Amino acid sequence: MxxxxxxxxxxxxxxxxxxxxxxxxFLFILLIWSSFTIVPAGHRGIxxxxxxxEKRAMGExxxxxxxxxxxxxxxxxxxxxxxxxxxDAASKEYQMVKLTGMMNFHIDPAYVNNLYQKVGHDFANxxxxxxxxxxxxxxxxx
Numbered sequence: 725m726x727x728x729x730x731x732x733x734x735x736x737x738x739x740x741x742x743x744x745x746x747x748x749x750f751l752f753i754l755l756i757w758s759s760f761t762i763v764p765a766g767h768r769g770i771x772x773x774x775x776x777x778e779k780r781a782m783g784e785x786x787x788x789x790x791x792x793x794x795x796x797x798x799x800x801x802x803x804x805x806x807x808x809x810x811x812d813a814a815s816k817e818y819q820m821v822k823l824t825g826m827m828n829f830h831i832d833p834a835y836v837n838n839l840y841q842k843v844g845h846d847f848a849n850x851x852x853x854x855x856x857x858x859x860x861x862x863x864x865x866x
Contacts, residue, residue, distance in 0.1 A: 758791040766802040768836045777841040799840065803830045806848050808856050813864040823860055
């Protein structure tokens with residue numbers, strides 16, 4: 725009987741040049757992908773250039789941004805309900821009155837950058853709640 729031997733097979737991987745091209749292609753696609761941001765309907769995009777607030781605000785839809793240098797914070801400018809915490813007030817007869825409420829508000833899209841820069845992202849709790857507390861203390865008769 726004739727003895728047969730199997731030929732040696734070499735496992736060949738991708739060439740280094742092919743790997744380099746694939747890595748460059750992946751990085752290029754990643755760069756293009758990070759160059760765009762989508763601002764949903766009813767929102768505005770606050771543009772931060774290395775952390776500082778820019779004067780321009782991005783409108784709804786797909787927008788271009790500089791990768792790594794610009795960051796976009798999306799802020800809702802639609803009408804939103806804001807519930808108030810329970811507020812204690814004293815009436816004229818020295819009776820304790822507990823008040824709660826709900827208020828609808830929206831942010832003017834023209835001033836969204838200004839509001840973010842001066843107040844921050846949690847503006848409802850920082851601006852609306854104290855104003856409502858002052859209003860209640862004015863309205864409830866002493």
